[in-house]
Amino acid sequence: MLRVDVRSAGYRVDEAVLRETMFEGGEGELVLVGGASGSGKTTLLLTISGILSSLLGGWVEGSVFIDGEDLLRSEIPASRLVGLVLQDPEKQVLMPTPLDEVLFTLENLGFDESEALTRAAELLRRFGLFDKRFDHVETLSGGEKRRLALASATSHKPRLVMLDEPTASMDPWGIREVRGFVTDLIKEGRNVLIVEHKIKYFLDIADKLVLLSLGRKVSEYSRNELASRDLLKKLRGIGLDVEPVHEIPEALYGKERRIGEVILAVEGLECWHDRKRPLLKDVSFELRKGEILALVGPNGSGKTTLLKTIAGFHKGYSGEIAFRGGVRNAFYISQTPDYMFLENSVERELRLATSKTGHSFEAVVSKVPFYEERKHYPPYKLSLGQRRWLTLVIAWAHKPDIILMDEPTAGLDLSLLNSLFEHVRELSEGGVSFIISTHDPRVLSGLADRSLVIDGGKVKELEPYKAALMLESIAGVY
Amino acid sequence: MKTRYRESTLFLYALGTSLLAFVASSVESLIFPSLINGILGFALGSKKIPQKLLVVLLILNAWGAFINGLYFHNTGEEVISIQALTIKRGAVESFLIVTLRFFLIAGSTLIMLGLANVRDLIRSLERDLRIPSGIAFSIAYAFRLFPLLSKDLSEIRIARKERGSTSVVLSPKHLRSILLPMLNISYERAVWGGISAELRGLRLRKISKRESPGLGDLIILSALALQWIISFYL
Numbered sequence: 065m066l067r068v069d070v071r072s073a074g075y076r077v078d079e080a081v082l083r084e085t086m087f088e089g090g091e092g093e094l095v096l097v098g099g100a101s102g103s104g105k106t107t108l109l110l111t112i113s114g115i116l117s118s119l120l121g122g123w124v125e126g127s128v129f130i131d132g133e134d135l136l137r138s139e140i141p142a143s144r145l146v147g148l149v150l151q152d153p154e155k156q157v158l159m160p161t162p163l164d165e166v167l168f169t170l171e172n173l174g175f176d177e178s179e180a181l182t183r184a185a186e187l188l189r190r191f192g193l194f195d196k197r198f199d200h201v202e203t204l205s206g207g208e209k210r211r212l213a214l215a216s217a218t219s220h221k222p223r224l225v226m227l228d229e230p231t232a233s234m235d236p237w238g239i240r241e242v243r244g245f246v247t248d249l250i251k252e253g254r255n256v257l258i259v260e261h262k263i264k265y266f267l268d269i270a271d272k273l274v275l276l277s278l279g280r281k282v283s284e285y286s287r288n289e290l291a292s293r294d295l296l297k298k299l300r301g302i303g304l305d306v307e308p309v310h311e312i313p314e315a316l317y318g319k320e321r322r323i324g325e326v327i328l329a330v331e332g333l334e335c336w337h338d339r340k341r342p343l344l345k346d347v348s349f350e351l352r353k354g355e356i357l358a359l360v361g362p363n364g365s366g367k368t369t370l371l372k373t374i375a376g377f378h379k380g381y382s383g384e385i386a387f388r389g390g391v392r393n394a395f396y397i398s399q400t401p402d403y404m405f406l407e408n409s410v411e412r413e414l415r416l417a418t419s420k421t422g423h424s425f426e427a428v429v430s431k432v433p434f435y436e437e438r439k440h441y442p443p444y445k446l447s448l449g450q451r452r453w454l455t456l457v458i459a460w461a462h463k464p465d466i467i468l469m470d471e472p473t474a475g476l477d478l479s480l481l482n483s484l485f486e487h488v489r490e491l492s493e494g495g496v497s498f499i500i501s502t503h504d505p506r507v508l509s510g511l512a513d514r515s516l517v518i519d520g521g522k523v524k525e526l527e528p529y530k531a532a533l534m535l536e537s538i539a540g541v542y
Numbered sequence: 543m544k545t546r547y548r549e550s551t552l553f554l555y556a557l558g559t560s561l562l563a564f565v566a567s568s569v570e571s572l573i574f575p576s577l578i579n580g581i582l583g584f585a586l587g588s589k590k591i592p593q594k595l596l597v598v599l600l601i602l603n604a605w606g607a608f609i610n611g612l613y614f615h616n617t618g619e620e621v622i623s624i625q626a627l628t629i630k631r632g633a634v635e636s637f638l639i640v641t642l643r644f645f646l647i648a649g650s651t652l653i654m655l656g657l658a659n660v661r662d663l664i665r666s667l668e669r670d671l672r673i674p675s676g677i678a679f680s681i682a683y684a685f686r687l688f689p690l691l692s693k694d695l696s697e698i699r700i701a702r703k704e705r706g707s708t709s710v711v712l713s714p715k716h717l718r719s720i721l722l723p724m725l726n727i728s729y730e731r732a733v734w735g736g737i738s739a740e741l742r743g744l745r746l747r748k749i750s751k752r753e754s755p756g757l758g759d760l761i762i763l764s765a766l767a768l769q770w771i772i773s774f775y776l
Contacts (some may be wrong), residue, residue, distance in 0.1 A: 110737075119740045143743040155734035158742075160590075160685045164661050171661070172743035200590075202689040218744065309550050377700050395704055403697040406705065406719040420706040444726040458705070 065090060066224055066255040070096040070126040073111045077123065081107050085281040087274045092253040094246060098263045099276035101449060101477045105259035106151075108276065109226050112257070114142035131225050138212070144173060146223035151207075151229040153213035162188055162204070163197040165216045173220050187215045193426065206363035207238045214245055224255045231262050233399075233474040233502040235362045236539035239265055261477040262305040264541055265296045277302075303479040308541045309509045309532040314530075322514060324353030327465060327497060328374070328389045333383035335369050343369055345521045348456055351466065351499060353389065354492050358508050359501045360531050361518030367501035370518075371396055371468040374499070394466035394499075395459045399474060401451040404458060405443040410435065413443055413454065431457045431487075449480030456487060466497045473504045485511050508532035547758025549666035552654040554680070558766045559650035563643040569635060575769040576642040579649030585651025590685065597690035599648070607640035607718065608633075647746045660685045668749045679739055690731065691724065698723050728760050 066089040072080040082104045088094040099105050107116065114135055116122040128135040137140045150156040159165040166187055170180035188194040191211040198202065204212065205433040210230075218225055230242045247269060249256050258266055263273065273285045278367055299306045328351040343366040352355055357365050372378035374385055375396035387393070398404065407413045414432065418425045429435050434450055443454055452472055459467050469488075473481055488498060488511060499506055508515055508528040515528040526534070536542035559579055566572045584596060611633035618631035658666075660682045667678035698720055702708070708716065 105766060113741060119737065123627070141739055141743065141746055143746065146741070148736060148741045150734060152734070154690070154732055156738045157740055158679075158683060158686055160660050164659075169742040172747050174746065174748055192606055198583065200689065201686070202693075220743075331686060373706075375700075377703075396700065398697055398701065399651055400727070402723055402730075403694070404701045404705070405723055405726075406702065407723060408706065416705070442726070444723075444730070462704070462706075 065129070065131060065256070066095070067127075067129040068108075068112060070108070070111055070124060070128070072124065073107065073116060073124040073126070075107075075116070075120060075122040077427070080279070082111060082279045083311060085274075085276065087281065087284055089255050089257065089272065091255065092250050093271040094190055094250055094256045094258065094266065094269055094396050095272045095274060095275060096263055096266050096270040096300070097257065097259040097274045098261060098304050099259075099482065100261060100479055101447060102278075103276040104140075104279035105261075105276055106228055107279070108259075109148060109228050109259055112226065113146050113148050118142075129376060144220065145223045147217040147225045149213055149217045149225070149227045149230060151232050153209040155215070157201050157209060160200055161198050162193045162201065162215075165201065165212055169216050169219050175220070183219060187219055191215045207235065207241070210234060210238055211241065214242070218249075222254070224257065225249050225254050226257045227259070228259065229260050229475065231260060231265050233471065236307065236505075236537075237362050239539040243269065252360045261303075263299075263308050264308050265539060267306065268541070275299075275302075275304075300478075303477060305478050305506070308536045309505045309529070321492075322354045322356070323513065325389055325493070326350045327353050327387065327389045328394070329384070329386045329388060330374070331384040331386070333370075333373070333380065333381060335366060335373050335381045335387065337369070337380060339380070343521060344518070344523070346381070347523045349516055349523065349525070351497050352375055353465070353497055354495050356488065356492050356498045356511055356513045358512035358515040358528060358531070359499055359518065360503060360508065360526075360535065362503065365518045366521065367518060368399070368470050371470055371499060374466075375468055391465040393464065394468050395462055395464035396468045397459050397470060397472065398456050399471040401448075401455045402444055403418045404455045408442050409440050410443055410446070410454065410455070411439040413458065414461075417458045421461045421463060423461050423463075428461050430458065448475045449477075451482070452476065452480075452484060453487065456484070456491075460491055461494070464496065466499065467491070469500045471501055471504075473502065473507055481506060503535060505532035505535045510533070546756050547657075547762055548670055548755060549654075549658040549663040550670040550761045551755070551759040552658050553667060553671070555762050555766050556650040559769065560647045562708055562712050562770055562773060563646040566643075567639070569638045569642065571773040572639060572642040572646065576645040576649070578769070579653065580645035581649070583649030583652030583656070585719065586656030590655055591688040594694040595688060595695065596648075596652075596694060598692075602717070603644045604637075604641055607637045607644070609646075609713075610640060611636035655685060655688075665750065666753075668747065669752055672749070675744055679744055682735075685736060687728070687731075691728070694724050694727055695750040713771070 068085065068087050070085045073082040074080045087095060097105055097108060110116040110120065112128050116455045117124050124136055130145050133140055133145065135145065135289060157165055157539050159168050163184060166184040167180055185194065191214065193208060193212060201209065241512060243265065246256055260266060267290055270290065271287050272324055273290055274281055275283045285295065298308045331348050333342040333344060333347040334342045352380050359370065361367050369378055373381045375394050377396065405413055407416055414428050415425060418428050431453065438446060443451060446454065450529050459510060476484060492498060509532040512528040515526055515531040516523045517531055533542055559575060562575060588596060596659045615632040615636035616630045620628055620630055621634050646760055664678045664682045667673040667681065707719065
């Protein structure tokens with residue numbers, strides 16, 4: 065039994081980030097915690113796990129009980145009772161090989177060496193990583209790293225398993241795996257807590273939904289209440305991603321738009337990292353002026369490689385990439401916005417952008433709605449949505465005809481997503497074309513004019529709405 | 543006597559040679575240990591650390607050493623003159639000393655990384671040297687970080703090219719604009735790495751019984767002593 069009663073908690077003295085948040089979860093129950101970016105979801109996880117007060121120098125008033133033990137005051141360390149799967153497996157995985165990674169948790173918690181080895185082997189088999197147990201973690205795919213993160217965080221069979229935005233940056237195949245993993249935990253009778261703003265992926269298996277807003281619990285809904293269409297509509301209204309694509313009214317989908325002449329023609333493209341094993345084969349497509357083209361496929365299918373090849377940064381390829389109509393190049397925006405920043409304040413970043421591009425500073429600043437309040441901030445300290453926004457403005461300032469965006473919606477809540485869509489639409493109306501690598505159905509149903517699906521190294525065109533349904537179907541919610 | 547070596551001895555070796563790099567202040571005293579460690583380290587370490595990263599680090603260091611020599615030590619007799627640029631003996635010596643120091647430190651660290659398994663290294667540092675778990679873990683975490691740094695560097699170079707900056711470091715300002723994103727990304731990674739380690743019970747680790755040194759340890763420590771002797775007495 066989980067009982068959370070956080071009256072207030074924060075990172076700095078007298079600065080509460082989380083207030084009046086109480087809820088309970090029974091054995092074998094899934095509690096889903098939803099809320100927009102900045103609502104306090106991650107702080108809640110850090111509070112429950114004891115990390116906020118024990119490691120980050122923060123404070124908590126209240127209690128967190130699991131099976132009668134108050135985690136915040138108990139003699140038993142929280143790490144024995146809790147397993148937390150972080151949002152980004154890149155940041156959670158600490159050891160160089162999968163075997164080391166799982167053994168690290170077990171050794172820390174005092175498991176006997178032979179028992180630890182047996183359990184680690186068992187877990188790695190279950191998660192399909194046994195054959196790769198001695199490989200370096202950097203050779204694993206995104207999905208494999210996610211599975212490794214799940215295995216290592218739960219290898220000691222904790223009573224409470226918490227997952228922080230498990231669908232962020234995850235393809236639908238990975239989402240289906242996580243859903244399966246969570247279902248297994250529920251069957252085993254563990255308490256499971258998931259914080260997520262794409263709650264649609266877990267609504268059907270959740271026993272309870274707790275909503276946070278501005279660091280406070282604002283409502284709680286039971287499994288029966290979650291079946292109500294009216295409630296889902298209301299939740300969507302407050303910015304939660306609650307409905308799979310097929311349940312969203314047609315009116316919300318992208319409208320057909322007028323697009324211009326062909327500006328990029330790709331013909332017979334083959335890309336590789338290892339010449340003997342090409343990642344993409346015989347790829348041919350065209351891109352028109354002002355068009356938004358989505359590139360869909362699982363993690364590791366070659367989406368990023370294709371974007372980098374078009375941008376001229378990946379040299380392992382054969383075939384033809386022809387820019388037409390006076391277009392000279394394409395601007396690539398990485399999935400991690402932080403790579404793009406070269407200065408230590410937003411103002412300096414924008415000045416650098418203008419000095420290289422000939423735009424007036426005022427014109428560039430006018431594209432950044434948060435400029436006045438954040439101009440002295442290091443770009444790295446901005447929220448994820450703001451950082452993505454800033455990279456897009458920097459890209460736009462370089463006056464490219466084509467912008468290549470790699471997974472731009474990862475980690476964005478519905479409100480930030482809609483802002484990003486508006487910005488992309490505005491630029492495309494002005495004649496900028498986009499190729500967006502994604503496995504987010506929302507990009508397909510709400511933004512893309514066309515979509516290309518990468519399957520087994522080949523590319524085929526699929527109508528965006530159908531591609532969105534395909535992704536939702538793979539994830540298990542359609 | 544056991545022939546196997548303890549991972550903590552490799553750590554002591556890396557520490558000892560790094561100390562030598564700081565203490566030795568002439569080309570003559572640095573050249574032997576630097577070449578031995580540099581060649582051996584780069585050969586062993588390249589299995590675990592991307593070669594590209596090693597080469598980039600080497601170039602960054604050489605360029606930094608050259609600029610440093612030119613700005614602060616360009617004194618003495620003239621060695622070479624290229625148009626308006628005159629390079630004097632002091633600059634050449636300074637460049638060689640800094641580069642050899644880098645070779646020595648990087649080489650011995652790579653020897654340690656190349657020969658040690660990460661979990662064994664943590665255990666050995668805790669068990670044999672009584673180093674606290676948090677510090678032992680931080681040292682071992684470098685195994686995981688090197689490939690990530692290599693990836694970061696490659697992505698930053700792409701971003702720089704896109705933004706009209708050169709991907710080659712030409713001045714301290716360029717160096718700063720490469721280091722800034724790398725440090726920021728690494729800092730965030732370190733914070734979450736710390737959280738991950740704490741959540742997985744790093745604080746609860748129990749230290750096992752100390753292992754007695756073997757023949758391997760003796761050979762490694764002798765090699766270290768020999769390098770100190772050669773550097774200062776021969």
